Amino acid sequence: MSESKRIIAGRYELGELIGRGGMAEVHSGIDTRLGRTVAIKLLKADLAADSSFEIRFRQEAQASARMAHPTIVRVYDAGDEVTLDEYGVERHLPYIIMELVTGDVLRDILRQRKLTQQEAIFYATGILTALEFSHAAGVIHRDIKPANVMITHSNAVKVMDFGIARAVSDSSATLAHTNGIVGTAQYFSPEQAKGETVDFRTDLYSTGVLLYEMLTGKPPFTGETAVSVAYQHVSETAPAPSSINPSISAAIDSVVMKSLAKERNQRFQSASEFRVALTAAVGGKSVSFFEDGGQPPTAPLQPIVEELAETIAIPESDPFAELLASSNDESTNPVTTVAEVSEEAPTEVMEDGFSLLGFENPSSENGEQETRVLTKPRAEKPTAGLFWGVGSGVGVFVIGLVVWLLAGGAALISFGGNTGTKIVVSNVVGKTYEEAFASLTGQDLLVAKQLQVSSTIPAGTVISTDPPAGQEVGAKTTITVLVSSGQELALMPNLVGMTEQDAILAITNAKLVLGTITQSDSPTVAKNLVMSSDPAANQQITAGTTVNVVISTGSVLVPNIVNLEISDARAQLTAPQVGYVVETQVDPACTGTTGTAVIAQSIAPGIQPQMQTIVLTLECLVN
Helix, strand or coil, X not given: CCCCCEXXXXXXXXXXXXXXXXXXXXXXXXXXXXXEEEEEEEECHHHHCCHHHHHHHHHHHHHHHCCCCCCECCEEEEEEEEEECCCCCEEEEEEEEECCCCEEEHHHHHHHCCCCHHHHHHHHHHHHHHHHHHHHCCEECCCCCHHHEEEECCCCEEECCXXXXXXXXXXXXCHHHHHCEEEEHHHCCHHHHCCCCCCHHHHHHHHHHHHHHHHHCCCCCCCCCHHHHHHHHHHCCCCCHHHCCCCCCHHHHHHHHHHCCCCHHHCCCXXXXXXXXXXXXXXXXXXXXXXXXXXXXXXXXXXXXXXXHHHCCCCCCCHHHHHHHHCCCCCCCCCCCCCCECCCCCCCCCCCCCHHHCEECCCCCCCCCEEEECCCCCCCCCCCCCCCCCCHHHHHHHHHHHHHHHHCCHHHCCCCCEEEEEEECCCCCCCEHHHHHHHHHCCCCXXXXXXXXXXXXXXXXXXXXXXXCCCEEEECCEEEEEEECCCCEEECXXXXXXXXXXXXXXXXXXXXXXXXEEEECCCCCCCCEEEEEECCCCCEEECCCEEEEEEEXXXXXXXXXXXXXXXXXXXXXXXXXXXXXXXXXXXXXXCCEEEEEEEEECCCCEEEECCCEEEEEEEEECC
């Protein structure tokens, strides 16, 4: 081994630099003990002394190590590389040993070309599959974006970089609360932008943003600064994808727009629900995601008003006095609850009008708007005038608006069921969703539709309701209606050109079942790669369908063409099933005229390697 080779932990040979991020560099490498190629991720030396970055780095290793799934980049090992600097001082450099994935970062693919609709849906399905697994393991990614998704050379999806992921069970004293929230503004969820607690649905929002970008060629919100982009995530409604790409159907529009709902309860509630709805949309099945079936709100302040309306207790006496009193209590007022930094953290100086949003906008090396959301350290006594928003003026305006609504426009806001009127929920099980919607709304109830795959109940038929039929509820109570989406559909992946292992992985990820694997000769498909599949690629098929695969032997059957005329011999050897290149020669000892009959072939008849050049020797005629 060359002396110039650097060895990490006495085991991992450091290779060339293959990637660089905001806090780490990634090198190719070799695990000399097991003899396998790996990726070695090293925390940047200038950040290693920063405990917050070291915590994030270790957190990535711990989160990733909990998950072993084909759609998630595996972590094999982690530790500290201890070295001495030029002054003899001991330095600790954390490292992570990961699976080496060969392919392209989705960010780079999006910069190079527009994806087809099939590609966008296929990649989104892979990301959602990864999130299903990570969420089941109790891990929220919190930074889903194109730079964190790899597309392998076999077109498989790999989600990576759990550097700011955290376990759901973490206490409130997490990294998110002590050092702010880190992510990318273009893919922020509204709750991330506001510094609120995140959950699984945060990842689903970011996936929706990424799906939007893959379908249309641009993210739903853009701006000159990260602050403006994050503000749009909180307050503005994105245009429907079909308004940018007319080929997108209304069904797919509905899935994307549901994933981008500002209110978490109006989004998909799980990655599997998102994936099922997306697959159903490809087949033309739309989803309904607003309780009253209406369109997304457009007024910038409406999400804030709705949040206040849902959380502020409404006294019978003096709502204005009560509202002002509640503004002095940060623990109960959602408007004043913001993410905080530790007391030891330096106070950030914000000079723009959005300072209370708590954003800063450093430029990353790759030009993306990497944003660290911070707020000022909590003061000893909360200030009554501190409101989340564009400024204190907007905060006061919002309070005034809510009070006005409470006083004179109460009909415009629903505060939940009216306990004064009892309504018995109708039995709509077995009816179509349209019939159920008409029946329940006719009872002065609100309806929220949820889809569930069923192999026994026809699509569009109600499976159950929550609250169930016969239960007494108040007027305007929301009834969740569980509707069958029919048998689960899957998009048949394109397996041609994949290795057998990658093909099996793609079949499994698509919720399909591997059938037979047979071998067949091929003049063009390399040995051990997939030639064809049944069903063929890019079809919508029922989940669980058996997929049969044909693998190339890398060989062809060479015919015996001795004694044939050169024209006939050439025709047989260059035919599609053989695909050879034909050259001719004459015996150098021949002193006569060259004939047209073949007397010898350089490659013998029978099973031979594909894509060869065969030399035919022509007869020599005696003069």
